[in-house]
Amino acid sequence: xxxxxxxHVDVNSAFLSWEAVDRLCNGETLDLRTxxxxxxxxxxxxxxxxxxxxxxAKKYGIVTGEPVANALRKCPDLIVVKPNxxxxxxxxxxxxxxxxxxxxxxxxxxxxxxxxxxxxMELLYPDxxxxxxEMKDRIRDELGFxxxxxIGRNKLCAKMASDFEKPDKVHTLFPDEIADKMxxxxxxxxxxxxESTAKKLIEMHIKTIGELAGTSxxxxxNVFGEKSAHYLHNAANGIDDSPVINEEREAKSYSVExxxxxxxxxxxxxSHILLAEADIxxxxxxxxxxxxxxxxxxxxxxxxKRHSHGRKMENSTDITSEIxxxxxxxxxxxxxxxxxxxxxxxxxxxxxxxxxxxxLFGEEEKEKQKNLDKALDKIRSxxxxxxxxxxxxxxxxxxxxx
Numbered sequence: 001x002x003x004x005x006x007x008h009v010d011v012n013s014a015f016l017s018w019e020a021v022d023r024l025c026n027g028e029t030l031d032l033r034t035x036x037x038x039x040x041x042x043x044x045x046x047x048x049x050x051x052x053x054x055x056x057a058k059k060y061g062i063v064t065g066e067p068v069a070n071a072l073r074k075c076p077d078l079i080v081v082k083p084n085x086x087x088x089x090x091x092x093x094x095x096x097x098x099x100x101x102x103x104x105x106x107x108x109x110x111x112x113x114x115x116x117x118x119x120x121m122e123l124l125y126p127d128x129x130x131x132x133x134e135m136k137d138r139i140r141d142e143l144g145f146x147x148x149x150x151i152g153r154n155k156l157c158a159k160m161a162s163d164f165e166k167p168d169k170v171h172t173l174f175p176d177e178i179a180d181k182m183x184x185x186x187x188x189x190x191x192x193x194x195e196s197t198a199k200k201l202i203e204m205h206i207k208t209i210g211e212l213a214g215t216s217x218x219x220x221x222n223v224f225g226e227k228s229a230h231y232l233h234n235a236a237n238g239i240d241d242s243p244v245i246n247e248e249r250e251a252k253s254y255s256v257e258x259x260x261x262x263x264x265x266x267x268x269x270x271s272h273i274l275l276a277e278a279d280i281x282x283x284x285x286x287x288x289x290x291x292x293x294x295x296x297x298x299x300x301x302x303x304x305k306r307h308s309h310g311r312k313m314e315n316s317t318d319i320t321s322e323i324x325x326x327x328x329x330x331x332x333x334x335x336x337x338x339x340x341x342x343x344x345x346x347x348x349x350x351x352x353x354x355x356x357x358x359x360l361f362g363e364e365e366k367e368k369q370k371n372l373d374k375a376l377d378k379i380r381s382x383x384x385x386x387x388x389x390x391x392x393x394x395x396x397x398x399x400x401x402x
Contacts, residue, residue, distance in 0.1 A: 003119060003120075004117075004119045004153050004154060005117075005118040005119050005121075005128055005151070005153065006115060006116065006117060006118065006119075006151070006152055006153065006154055006155050006157070006158040006244060007115070007116040007118055007128075007132060007135075007149055007150070007151055007158055008109075008113065008114070008115055008116075008149070008150040008152075008155065008158035008159045008161070008162040009095075009099060009113065009114045009116065009135065009136075009147050009148070009149050009150075009162070010112065010113045010147060010148050010149075010150070010162045010163070011095065011112035011113070011145060011146075011147050012145070012146045012147060012148060012166055012167035012168065013033065013052050013053065013054060013055070013167070014052060014088070014091075014111070014112035014145075015039040015051050015052040015083060015088055015112075016032055016033060016037060016038065016039050016052040016053065016054055016081070017033060017052075017145040017146070018087055018088055018091040018145065019032055019039060019081050019084065019087070020032040020033045020145075021091070021143070021144040021145050022084075022087055022091075024144070025144070032054060032079060032081065033054050033055070034054070034056065035054065035056055035079060036054060036056045036057040036059075036060060036062075036075045036077060036078045036079065037053070037054045037056075037057060037078065037079040037080070037081065038050045038051070038052060038053040038054065038057055038062065038068070038071060038078060038079075038080055038081070039051045039052045039053075039080075039081050039082075039083050040068040040071070040080050040081070040082075040083075048067065048068040048069070048258075049065055049066065049067055049068060049258055049259055050062060050063070050064055050065065050066050050067075050068060050071050051064065051083060052064065053071075055167075057071070057075065057078060060074045060075040060078070061074050062074055062075060062078070065259055066259065067259065067260070068080055085283070085284065085287070086287070088111060088112075089111070089287065091143070091145075092111045092112060094143055095139050095143055095145075095147070096108065096114055098135070098138055098139055098142065098143075099114055099116060099135060102116065102118070102125075102131070102135065103116050103117060103118055103121065104246070105117040105244055105246055106244070106246060107244045107245050107246060109159075115155050115158065115159075115244045116244065117243075117244035118131075128151055129151065129170060129172065132149040132151055132170040133149075133170055135147075135149060136148075136149050136168065136170060140168065146167045146168035147168070148162045148163075148164075148166050148167065148168070148169050148170070148171070149162060149169075149170045149171075150162025150163070150164070150170075150171050150172075150173065151170070151171070151172045151173070151174075152172065152173045152174060152238075153174060153175060154238070154239075154240040154241070154242070155240055155242055155244065156191055156192075156235055156238065156239075156240035156242075157173040157174070157178070157182075157238050157240070158173070159191050160173050160182055160190075160191055161173035161181075163189070163191075164181070173238070175238060178237070178238040179210070182209055182210075182238065183208060183209050183210025183213060183236075184208060184209075184210060185208065185209050186198075186207065186208060186209075187201045187202065187206055187207060187208055187209055187211070187212050187236075189209070190209050190212065190232075190235055190236060191235065192231060192232075192235055193232065193235075195304070196304060196305075196306070197224070197228070197232070199304075200223060200224070201232075204219075204223065209236050210236075212232060212233075212236040213233075213236035213237045215233070215236075216233075217229050217230060217233040220232055220233060252348065252350065253292075253346050253347060253348035253350070254281050254284045254285055254292065254346070254347045254348075254350075255281065255298075255344060255345065255346035255347070256277045256280045256281055256344060256345060257277075257298060257342055257343070257344030257345075258273055258276075258277065258342065258343055258344065259341060259342045260273070260340065260341055260342070260343070263302060263339035263340065263341060264339065264340040264341075264343065265337070265339050265340075267331070267332075267335075270331060270335070270340065270343060271328055271331070273343045274297070274324060274327045274328060274331060274343065274345060275324050277327070277343070277344065277345040278320050278321075278323040278324035278327055278345060279320050279324075281323060281345055281346070281347050282318055282319065282320035282323050282347075283320075285318035285347060286318045286374075289352075290318070290350050290351060290352050291316035291317055291318045291350070291351045292316055292317065292318070292323075292347035292348060292349060292350055292351065293312050293313055293315075293316045293348075293349035293350075293351055294310050294311065294312045294313070294347070294348045294349040295310060295311060295313065295323055295326040295327055295330065295345070295346070295347055296308055296309065296310030296311075296330070296345070296346040296347075296348065297309055297310070297327050297330045297331050297334065297343070297344070297345055297346075298342070298343070298344035298345070298346065299331075299334075299335060299340050299342060299343050299344070300340065300341055300342035301338040301339065301340060301341070302338065302339045302340075302341060306342075307334060307335075308346075309330045309331075309333060309334035310330065310346070310348075311326065311329075311330060312349060313326065316349070316351035323345070323347060327345050
């Protein structure tokens with residue numbers, strides 16, 4: 001597979017960049033990317049977290065995933081922008097449309113990331129680095145925001161390369177560059193190596209990717225199990241045979257997670273967070289005109305252990321109340337009352353056709369919930385995501401300005 005050529009294209013500070021471009025196009029003079037700013041929720045709500053931050057905000061120690069209230073304590077002048085997922089979906093489509101002009105084999109990794117298989121296209125594009133600069137510059141000049149492009153012989157190396165110095169850069173990570181460019185990096189920066197895995201590796205005195213690459217797979221097997229040990233050993237050595245799959249931008253799951261400022265210890269608070277998350281996930285499903293069969297709750301306890309519990313339903317759904325009711329049931333089944341620092345919700349097993357088995361009961365109530373969801377989606381698309389907030393199923397708080 002040495003003749004493979006893979007690009008990974010990643011939008012720099014995607015949500016914030018897209019907000020900045022949209023505001024500048026609508027007459028504002030302040031570029032959010034040049035000042036301490038972030039995309040997050042209402043800072044008065046404990047569940048709001050930083051989704052994306054500007055480079056100036058990073059200088060204050062603000063990190064993605066931390067509570068907005070915490071970020072404001074670090075930088076009182078921080079500009080907090082509420083998320084606008086309809087805008088992000090539009091911007092995502094525009095930049096992926098440009099990339100799709102260069103190859104038909106393109107895999108959307110997330111709303112702001114794309115893998116492109118450029119293998120066998122040497123006659124069309126003899127200089128891959130020059131081509132990457134052309135793509136990057138086109139997106140900047142035509143759409144107004146910047147991307148990083150990583151180039152490698154596989155998806156892993158392309159992804160790692162795109163995470164090197166930002167913004168607006170092209171980087172390569174070919175086999176003969178792995179020792180110099182990747183091995184000196186901290187082990188936690190290896191793609192697919194999560195926080196808990198990195199902690200265990202450091203406890204094993206494996207601090208860099210290079211040290212991990214030189215560790216025998218059998219030693220890793222004793223700590224991580226066969227599948228994870230095999231992945232970590234191969235990834236640290238730049239080995240990855242996974243193909244770029246043209247998924248036509250179809251999501252495999254829709255999920256949202258919230259890190260709380262304080263420990264959650266009571267079910268009422270947990271259920272309020274799940275309701276907000278069910279509203280977000282349901283809205284995303286409806287926006288993409290799909291439904292989901294499986295609902296999963298995720299939570300992390302104070303000892304940093306991550307738990308998940310899911311269930312596949314008889315019928316797929318995109319109705320907020322059904323997603324919420326299932327999530328609450330799953331939470332009751334799996335949470336033993338330990339203090340929680342993170343709560344999340346995921347909808348998977350995506351159903352594009354939406355076939356439903358007919359039921360003799362509850363159809364009238366289901367139709368009411370569908371109409372309610374449609375009405376809320378319409379209000380939010382016009383006045384913003386926080387214009388109407390559910391305080392409970394059928395109970396709402398309106399922040400709409402007349």
